[in-house]
Amino acid sequence: MDLLQTGIVLLMVVTLAVPMGKYIAAVFSLESTKLDKGFGKIEGIIFRLGGIAGDSMTWKQYAKAVIISNFVMFGAGYLILRLQTFLPLNPNEIGNMDPLLSFNTAASFLTNTNLQHYSGESGLTYLSQMMVIMFLMFTTPATGLAVCMAFIRGLTGKESLGNFYVDLVRAHTRILLPLSFLVSMLLVSQGVPQTLSPNVEAMTQEGNVQQIARGPVAALESIKHLGTNGGGFFGVNSSHPFENPTPLSNVIEILSMFLLPASLPFAFGSMSGRKKTGRMLFGAMAIMFLGFLSVAYISETYGNMALQEAGLSQEEGNMEGKEVRFGIAQSTLFTAVTTAATTGTVNNMHDTLTPLGGMVPVAQMMLNCVFGGDGVGLINILMYGILAVFIAGLMVGRTPEFLGRKIEAGEMKLIAITILIHPLIILVPSAIALATGMGSAAVSNPGYHGISQVLYEFTSSAANNGSGFEGLGDNTPFWNISTGLVMLFGRYFSIIAMLAVGASMMVKKPVPETIGTFKTDNSTYMAILLGTVLVVGALTFFPVLALGPVADALTLR
């Protein structure tokens, strides 16, 4: 039954991803399409209100528009958090957020990370949930999609990179807003609350008082997943019965967060006119995903030997930190998807996973290209794709080409730096945190697992995932500042560098394909791509994984 329900969900992902990929390609087409008729009117109003002309941009203009608009969003979010207690829609009388936590929260939601050092129940007003959290949950995946589209336009030599504001608005009007409304309704039908009324007080069956927190949950829940955001309305995120009440809501949430990342390779195939390359990219990511999912599932089914030793049967698997309605199958699938798509929502507590089960999310975030977040995931795998061509080119002694364009020193330098930045902003801060009391004081689990907790926090920040080994006591100035900076760096460095790469590829003269051209749409290339990703990942991260999860697994009795 476990295999069947997992298989059905994954089959649904593929079935939805193929047509969605085509649709995305049409949404962001530079030529006018039928979609303009349907959405043109409302977009016209938005463009007029926003004062957007829609001329094509150079990569510098595009990058500048990304940075400045994101900065304004950050400012708006920060201000509302700091002043939330004075603003309307605060029925539960929640106070203002302190400056450092507000910085961390605004940075976290701006970068599509959604790392949360607060708990929604006690930390945010309903207005903040709507005008900070939900607002940024829309704009950040839209930003990621826009940049991804500009990058693809560059790689495939379209006439221009496009206009950032047009891409940003289209991502909202044609994809995220309508889909979110639909998914919200489906989730309410499963029992997810959606109300502006305050928390309720109940008299329990045993005659005690129980407070029950609620709020506008459904509207947040849908975009949280569709936008690969991941920040929960409540502290425990999608393991809370109000965020994810039934197995079916769990499936809806999995499909929502996997939909866009899984469809982007197909969109790439459509836009570049190289459908086979798109399918090959999808296949490569799917192979990695299935491998990771299997490790997590097997490890969690096997259970926790320490509890077996203590006398508790582990026949049901490792149930600490999991919900009965999901069991092992729906929990491990959710864990694998949320860290592949770098969403960061959780339906079980990752801190309580078995050591090897917990290594799966960390490893996927370290690779950062097993599907990845909306837009940025595809950028990352394409970056590795170019690196793979380059390495293969070096081996056979030919000038490397990708999609019929020569790859030269300029692009390779940017790609190499971008690939190196990711481990740098994970490993250096982790080392600092573990070496100083400021960081290691937050560790809640003793032994090697403590190393994993710190490593997970920075990996999650750098990959803009946002899940955590939540035992970590992370609402301190050290963690708020350090993870805030890592998130910002992890997000914007690669975005800007890849826009530059895209622009320089765009103006190159296409080289005609000959019999000697290295093909990028067959299984040989897929193997080289997988090899590149795994070798680079393993060389970089194996030592630290050995200190954390691997040592934890070996010493567990």
Next chain:
Amino acid sequence: MFKNLRIVLVLLFACGLVYPLAVNGAANLLMPEKANGSLIEESGKVRGSELIGQAFNEPKYFSGRVSSIKYDGAGSGSNNYAASNEELAKRTKDDINAFLVANPGVKKEDIPADLLTNSGSGLDPHISPLAALIQVPRISKERGIQEEVLRKLIKEQTEGRQLGIFGEPRVNVLMLNRSLDEK
């Protein structure tokens, strides 16, 4: 900068106000009970939510899963014990001993793992059918209800896999205990 401010304000208005209020309106119009949190009301008083677990400490009630927050729905969470944390093993040993005292005749190896582990949310409303069945002799003695009747009650309250495929079979502890009190 000014242009950016304008477009950001438009999006803030659309995504932060128009969208959630539209969802709110539609949800409360079409599915008001669910939109309000699936509350259980009894003569005007709220007795809980169908979806949120409650603490059951009295022996005459079926008990639910371990909750470090004691099912206080104002928050959510767990202790986040790592598999290797010795506190976890200690808590489990203590809970096993307490359970064996409260349920004489039960063999240690028959206790289902979900009953003595902390749920992720600390608010899990469910236990596995096995975890309910293992408590039947105790409830039967406490309440003087025949075991057969209790087993039938559990069967009635068991939710199967959704659509026959998804998730796990489970029993809602609050609903089961409410039906006990109605007996």
